[in-house]
Amino acid sequence: MDKLYEEIAFIAYxxxxxxxxxxxxxxxERIRFCEEISTIHRKLNQTPDNVFKR
Known part of the structure; x- marks a missing residue:
């Protein structure tokens, strides 16, 4: 259940x-959006990999 809240918060943010x-x-779909957001975020900010990546 914690992962669900993390995914929701990440996408909503x-x-x-x-x-x-x-x-x-x-x-x-939620996981895919989290991955895509993280990819964009990483490119813009040079941050580490997404914690949601499997």
Missing amino acids: YFHWPHSEIMHLEHR
């Missing part, structure tokens, strides 16, 4: 999407 919209995503 960067995309400003409402909770209900994020919850309608399939788990794999």
Whole structure:
């Protein structure tokens, strides 16, 4: 359950999407968005890999 909250918070923080919209995503879609956000973030800020990456 903690991972779910992490995924929701991560997506909501960067995309400003409402909770209900994020919850309608399939788990794999949420993970994919987290990966894509992290890729963009890494490129812009030269930060380490995403903690959600599997």
